[in-house]
Amino acid sequence: MRSHPPAIATWLLRRFVPTTDAEALAGDLFEHYQRGRSAWWYWREVFVAIFTGAWSDVRRHPFSLFGAVAVGWVATVALVALVLPTEYSLLVRYVLRHQARPEQMPFVGFVMTAPFGLLCGWIVAQVARECRISAVSLAAALSAIDGIWELWLNAQNWPASQHFNVWMWLWQLPLNVLLILLGGGLLTGSPKRSTSN
Numbered sequence: 585m586r587s588h589p590p591a592i593a594t595w596l597l598r599r600f601v602p603t604t605d606a607e608a609l610a611g612d613l614f615e616h617y618q619r620g621r622s623a624w625w626y627w628r629e630v631f632v633a634i635f636t637g638a639w640s641d642v643r644r645h646p647f648s649l650f651g652a653v654a655v656g657w658v659a660t661v662a663l664v665a666l667v668l669p670t671e672y673s674l675l676v677r678y679v680l681r682h683q684a685r686p687e688q689m690p691f692v693g694f695v696m697t698a699p700f701g702l703l704c705g706w707i708v709a710q711v712a713r714e715c716r717i718s719a720v721s722l723a724a725a726l727s728a729i730d731g732i733w734e735l736w737l738n739a740q741n742w743p744a745s746q747h748f749n750v751w752m753w754l755w756q757l758p759l760n761v762l763l764i765l766l767g768g769g770l771l772t773g774s775p776k777r778s779t780s781n
Contacts, residue, residue, distance in 0.1 A: 597610050602718050637717075651711065651712075655707060655711050656704045660704040660707070698759075708723045727760050
């Protein structure tokens with residue numbers, strides 16, 4: 585008898601497939617894997633199940649899904665615009681005790697914006713109850729795309745006299761995605777799936 589299928593793939597399957605039959609699907613894939621299917625096949629089937637379930641949510645609940653993501657982003661951007669200037673001045677005054685140096689800016693920026701990633705995920709999850717898993721996943725994916733876009737723009741517009749280190753800023757992208765998923769409840773407990781799926 586073969587060993588268990590890839591643990592990370594199984595965890596992704598149980599966590600990110602938005603349908604209520606995710607456990608049954610995990611059992612079916614496990615049986616096929618035990619009968620001799622490859623790990624590559626198992627991973628492919630997991631990603632197909634995730635994307636098929638997400639696409640089904642997009643077709644069934646488009647307004648709820650995209651509306652929840654829009655509400656989460658607008659609320660988060662508004663709060664960032666209101667809080668960030670005060671937060672930075674408090675951080676400079678009480679924590680750093682000086683203006684942030686260029687090499688400190690990625691860390692300072694992440695510390696200041698991390699709570700807003702959690703908040704964005706939470707707002708999206710609360711608004712999109714019937715398609716929560718897909719909506720939070722979409723918000724996290726859009727955050728990664730936005731982060732890559734901003735990183736590319738900053739690299740293009742950085743003064744030639746100063747060195748822009750992409751790697752110094754790149755580590756924030758996966759952490760921001762994880763914070764949105766965590767805020768949406770997809771990385772804690774068992775995900776709440778709609779019974780209408």
